[in-house]
Amino acid sequence: MKITNPFLQGPYEPLRNECTIENVDVLGTIPLELTGTLYRSAPSAEFLLDDPNRFHWFDGDGMVHAFRIENGRASYRNCWVETEGLKVERSAGRQLYNGIYGRSEAPQKPLPEGAPEIKTVAGINVIRLGTHLLAMHEAEGHYWEIDPVTLKTLGTFDFDGQVSGMLTAHPHFDPATKEWIFYSLDNEKRSLTCFTADIHGAVTSKFAIPMSFTPWNHDVIFTAEHFIFFFGMISWRPYAEDRIPQGKSSWFIDPAAGTDARILFVHRKTGEALWIEPENSPYMIGHFLNAYQDGDKTIVDASATPVSGALKTFNPEDFYPFPLVPGPAAFENPQLWRFVINPHEGTVEHHRIGDFSAEFVRPNETIMGQKHRYGYMAGAHDLRPETRGFNCLVKHDYEGNVTRFQHLSPDYDMTPGEPVFVPHPDGETEDHGWVLAVWYDPRRNASELVILDAQKFDGEPVARIRLDHHVPLGFHGNWIADC
Numbered sequence: 393m394k395i396t397n398p399f400l401q402g403p404y405e406p407l408r409n410e411c412t413i414e415n416v417d418v419l420g421t422i423p424l425e426l427t428g429t430l431y432r433s434a435p436s437a438e439f440l441l442d443d444p445n446r447f448h449w450f451d452g453d454g455m456v457h458a459f460r461i462e463n464g465r466a467s468y469r470n471c472w473v474e475t476e477g478l479k480v481e482r483s484a485g486r487q488l489y490n491g492i493y494g495r496s497e498a499p500q501k502p503l504p505e506g507a508p509e510i511k512t513v514a515g516i517n518v519i520r521l522g523t524h525l526l527a528m529h530e531a532e533g534h535y536w537e538i539d540p541v542t543l544k545t546l547g548t549f550d551f552d553g554q555v556s557g558m559l560t561a562h563p564h565f566d567p568a569t570k571e572w573i574f575y576s577l578d579n580e581k582r583s584l585t586c587f588t589a590d591i592h593g594a595v596t597s598k599f600a601i602p603m604s605f606t607p608w609n610h611d612v613i614f615t616a617e618h619f620i621f622f623f624g625m626i627s628w629r630p631y632a633e634d635r636i637p638q639g640k641s642s643w644f645i646d647p648a649a650g651t652d653a654r655i656l657f658v659h660r661k662t663g664e665a666l667w668i669e670p671e672n673s674p675y676m677i678g679h680f681l682n683a684y685q686d687g688d689k690t691i692v693d694a695s696a697t698p699v700s701g702a703l704k705t706f707n708p709e710d711f712y713p714f715p716l717v718p719g720p721a722a723f724e725n726p727q728l729w730r731f732v733i734n735p736h737e738g739t740v741e742h743h744r745i746g747d748f749s750a751e752f753v754r755p756n757e758t759i760m761g762q763k764h765r766y767g768y769m770a771g772a773h774d775l776r777p778e779t780r781g782f783n784c785l786v787k788h789d790y791e792g793n794v795t796r797f798q799h800l801s802p803d804y805d806m807t808p809g810e811p812v813f814v815p816h817p818d819g820e821t822e823d824h825g826w827v828l829a830v831w832y833d834p835r836r837n838a839s840e841l842v843i844l845d846a847q848k849f850d851g852e853p854v855a856r857i858r859l860d861h862h863v864p865l866g867f868h869g870n871w872i873a874d875c
């Protein structure tokens with residue numbers, strides 16, 4: 393069968409080898425102050441579907457990639473996250489599971505007794521919580537703990553059984569209160585639960601909110617007072633008997649729900665829920681950059697994907713937080729938006745920033761939940777005829793309203809993943825530090841970790857750490873300074 397699926401080729405091609413590379417080739421000079429590990433998470437696929445052209449980028453198996461930096465040198469290691477579903481397929485020696493987000497159009501194959509009913513991907517994010525390095529998906533009631541050095545899967549992590557439902561892959565840390573902010577969804581029981589946990593991962597509060605619908609929700613943001621959610625038009629039921637077992641995507645459109653966004657504020661101390669339903673709001677939020685309170689207003693910066701077209705033309709499987717899908721699609725390219733909300737008056741205003749596409753938005757996270765000046769993201773700007781996906785990194789200065797772009801190669805498109813801001817150990821200003829991102833070079837069919845001076849964002853990179861193989865374009869990761 394000829395493989396035409398773009399998510400099995402080029403920068404997305406699954407990587408199946410696990411390897412360790414000491415002393416990776418470096419162009420430039422890695423700052424001596426930079427000591428730690430950049431962990432990245434990406435889906436790969438150990439076994440392909442019977443019809444690989446039905447493979448969805450969000451499915452497959454999770455893999456963690458680690459770039460360790462010390463004394464101006466870099467090493468690299470990658471390793472699968474060994475989920476129960478992957479073990480089941482390894483025992484069978486072939487693909488057994490239908491995907492979660494894509495659709496196989498074939499009934500679920502028989503599974504061995506005791507096997508999990510769906511195979512989660514553990515390929516969205518990797519975060520250190522307390523002493524635990526955790527790989528994450530969003531359809532399980534636990535994370536996967538991995539060894540920070542060997543990257544081997546050690547077991548599961550479930551907050552000592554204090555959580556249930558489908559845990560988000562986007563927990564956030566509030567540096568002001570030293571709390572973790574996260575949530576779980578139980579779309580079969582129609583419930584959302586907001587959690588806080590202390591710095592060690594002990595759950596300190598939980599508030600259950602009844603839900604009248606079954607959203608796919610991917611991120612949460614917070615201010616000093618609230619958890620904030622933006623629910624979009626995609627419904628999600630990965631445990632429904634009439635979805636994945638029938639070869640359908642767990643994503644679907646509920647015509648009764650319409651296309652407008654629904655915004656939920658949950659008070660962090662009382663659990664009080666405040667719903668806002670702005671009219672004429674056909675957009676999806678992919679990720680939040682940050683949020684903060686400004687008097688009686690709440691500012692939310694995010695990447696937003698406008699939706700257009702008649703509802704019957706929407707195909708949720710075409711939703712990618714990425715300007716890639718060619719041809720007409722109900723989902724436009726993601727954009728950088730600022731929301732100004734008065735939660736008590738129920739007013740919501742928003743405006744777009746710039747004319748570029750933007751996703752994988754990140755701030756300097758040492759000030760998350762408080763007013764920020766800068767945002768970093770993957771972008772698409774100065775497009776070429778052959779541009780597919782992101783071709784630059786973007787730094788936006790909200791105070792000066794200045795946007796800077798880093799294309800890395802002036803001659804052709806290289807494709808960056810999510811940028812991660814690493815503060816300088818002696819950093820005194822918000823952008824004193826480095827921006828780290830893994831870029832794919834189509835001319836080498838290989839990837840490199842590029843270190844930018846955040847204050848000279850569009851200048852020459854500080855260092856380029858060049859692998860001879862590609863790291864599949866994935867989603868999220870984090871810098872752990874003392875790993």
Ligand SMILES: [Fe+2]
Pocket residue numbers: 516562610679867868
């Ligand atoms: Fe995400």
